[in-house]
Amino acid sequence: MTSTPSLRDLPSIDKLLQHxxxxxxxxxxxxxxxxxxxxxxxxxxxxxxxxxxxxxxxxPDTIVQTAHDWLENILxxxxxxxxxxxxxxxxxxxxxAPLSASAIAATNAAALxxxxxxxxxxxxxxxxxxxHADKLLQRLTGTDAAFVVNNNAAAVLLMLMALCQxxxxxxxxxxxxxxGGGFRIPDVMAQSGAKLVEVGTTNRTHIHDYANAITPDTxxxxxxxxxxxxxxxxxxxxxxxxxxxxxxANNILLLFDQGSGALLDVAPFGLEPEPTVPDGxxxxxxxxxxxxxxxxxxxxxxILCGSKLLINQIRRHPLARAVRxxxxxxxxxxxxxxxxxxxxxxxxxxxWQMLSRSLADIEKTAVIWQKRLKENGIKANLLxxxxxxxxxxxxxxxxxxxxxxxxSKNVEKAASDxxxxxxxxxxxxxxxxxxxxxxxxxxxxxxxxLDALIKVFIGN
Ligand SMILES: *Cc1c(COP(=O)(O)O)cnc(C)c1O
Numbered sequence: 001m002t003s004t005p006s007l008r009d010l011p012s013i014d015k016l017l018q019h020x021x022x023x024x025x026x027x028x029x030x031x032x033x034x035x036x037x038x039x040x041x042x043x044x045x046x047x048x049x050x051x052x053x054x055x056x057x058x059x060p061d062t063i064v065q066t067a068h069d070w071l072e073n074i075l076x077x078x079x080x081x082x083x084x085x086x087x088x089x090x091x092x093x094x095x096x097a098p099l100s101a102s103a104i105a106a107t108n109a110a111a112l113x114x115x116x117x118x119x120x121x122x123x124x125x126x127x128x129x130x131x132h133a134d135k136l137l138q139r140l141t142g143t144d145a146a147f148v149v150n151n152n153a154a155a156v157l158l159m160l161m162a163l164c165q166x167x168x169x170x171x172x173x174x175x176x177x178x179x180g181g182g183f184r185i186p187d188v189m190a191q192s193g194a195k196l197v198e199v200g201t202t203n204r205t206h207i208h209d210y211a212n213a214i215t216p217d218t219x220x221x222x223x224x225x226x227x228x229x230x231x232x233x234x235x236x237x238x239x240x241x242x243x244x245x246x247x248x249a250n251n252i253l254l255l256f257d258q259g260s261g262a263l264l265d266v267a268p269f270g271l272e273p274e275p276t277v278p279d280g281x282x283x284x285x286x287x288x289x290x291x292x293x294x295x296x297x298x299x300x301x302x303i304l305c306g307s308k309l310l311i312n313q314i315r316r317h318p319l320a321r322a323v324r325x326x327x328x329x330x331x332x333x334x335x336x337x338x339x340x341x342x343x344x345x346x347x348x349x350x351x352w353q354m355l356s357r358s359l360a361d362i363e364k365t366a367v368i369w370q371k372r373l374k375e376n377g378i379k380a381n382l383l384x385x386x387x388x389x390x391x392x393x394x395x396x397x398x399x400x401x402x403x404x405x406x407x408s409k410n411v412e413k414a415a416s417d418x419x420x421x422x423x424x425x426x427x428x429x430x431x432x433x434x435x436x437x438x439x440x441x442x443x444x445x446x447x448x449x450l451d452a453l454i455k456v457f458i459g460n
Contacts, residue, residue: 005054005056005057006049006057010046010057010058011042011060011063013038013042015060016042017034019064021061021064025071033071037068037070037071038063038064038067040067042063045057045058080423083424083426083442083449083452084441084442085426085428085449087428087435088387088389089351089387090294090391091390091440096294097294097296099298099332100297100335100336102335102339102348103298103332104332105335106331106332107331110331115327115331117330130148130315133303134146140337141277141278141288142278142282143281143307144307144308145307145308145311146303146311147311147320148292148329149301149303149304149320149325150302150323150325150329151291151302152259152261152289152290152291152292152303154323155289155304155323156289157188157319158314159255159289159314160193160222162314162319163253163287163314164219164253165192165193165194167194167195167217167218167220168194169189170197170199170220170221171185171221171222171223172199172200172223173198173199173200173202174204174235174237175224175226176198176224179259185224189222197218204236206236207242207246210238218250219252220247221243223285224257225274239283240254240279240280240283240285241284244283253287253310255285255287255289257290258280258288259290259291259294260290260295260296261277261292261303262274263276263340264345264352266355269356271355271389271399277305286307287305288304292333294391295389296337297336297350298332301325302323303333350442354439359400362401362402365446367382369436369438369446369450370382372454377458378406378457378458380405381407382402382404383404384401384403385401385430386399386400387437387439399439401439404438405435406435406436411432411433414457415427417456418452421448421451421452423448423452436449
């Protein structure tokens with residue numbers, strides 16, 4: 001005989017708190033959150049009973065177990081490590097550039113201890129946080145001064161606000177670009193209070209187009225790198241040194257949103273050449289802006305380089321305080337820049353390891369993985385393919401790679417099962433097949449990747 005469950009049959013909070021399994025919850029989650037969890041489960045039970053939906057009263061064991069799930073769910077981290085098997089090296093959605101070991105160590109040290117963030121050891125007085133990456137950047141780029149902010153979007157906005165507010169800025173129609181994540185050059189110009197003066201056409205802008213647009217109200221010419229798309233065919237844009245000569249003859253500035261932050265020439269790695277940061281400064285650019293986490297291979301940052309006079313003007317602008325970088329970023333950035341000076345950037349910085357990795361080396365890894373999969377009864381094929389730089393860098397260029405192709409009846413389901421792995425695997429679907437590109441899989445994640453592939457594809 002069953003009786004209808006009644007509210008009286010539900011255990012009290014006090015009783016649940018004394019339940020043997022609750023001890024673990026209290027230790028792991030603390031009292032207040034644990035009580036909230038138990039209350040929330042009890043409330044659900046009460047509601048079900050009142051509405052006549054309960055067939056039986058939940059046991060204390062069940063209530064505590066459900067509270068455990070509730071707590072795990074509330075505290076589950078949303079920023080989790082993943083395995084990037086897409087072959088897109090700078091995947092903006094996957095956090096762009098992984099850091100070098102020494103950049104990670106520097107970040108740890110800055111997090112663990114107090115630091116000289118804004119403190120001068122010699123004088124015992126207040127110092128400036130702007131000094132940290134400054135000297136390294138000067139040496140690497142040939143600039144007089146540098147200023148690091150939160151990201152390149154902030155760097156461009158700050159540069160325009162501090163140097164061009166209320167004045168005209170000339171830009172080619174071919175460069176009125178949207179970089180992704182809603183960063184649109186025209187919108188940033190509008191926000192900065194600079195007046196946009198468009199010249200030329202989408203595919204062709206000549207030096208005289210710029211010259212004709214200069215008025216007494218002009219503050220600068222802005223060049224924005226086409227970082228995520230390419231105009232090919234019948235195109236013209238004046239070289240940076242031509243624009244610098246024109247700007248300086250008219251007492252206005254040449255500003256360059258270089259974007260990628262490439263300090264090295266990428267051509268030797270089989271990628272399409274683009275002006276590096278030192279190239280831009282050598283051509284006469286007055287202030288250059290670029291990201292820290294694209295081709296520089298460091299943490300998220302926006303970096304401005306230029307003359308002392310202009311960089312100081314930027315540093316003193318009220319917005320500079322709002323977009324300044326934090327100590328963890330400065331630590332990681334300085335350590336990353338050091339690799340360029342000591343000459344071990346190709347070995348030490350993951351981005352450059354991936355960019356410079358030879359096809360033969362990738363193929364070797366692919367063959368090993370194929371063998372491991374075969375030992376587990378999974379048939380995988382190797383296929384010539386392409387990796388991409390991504391992250392809005394080097395549009396239209398790719399690197400030859402060797403892909404692992406695994407057949408499955410339901411490709412979408414296989415991809416989603418891989419994403420559900422302990423360390424989620426982000427794969428690529430190409431022509432209806434699931435593919436994995438060894439180029440972007442970090443060495444310490446190889447085992448997790450293979451475990452996930454075996455688990456998902458076994459018997460599939
Ligand atoms: C990537 C990029 C930006 C935005 O940089 P973030 O560091 O992502 O804020 C701006 N301009 C150009 C040309 C870019 O390539």
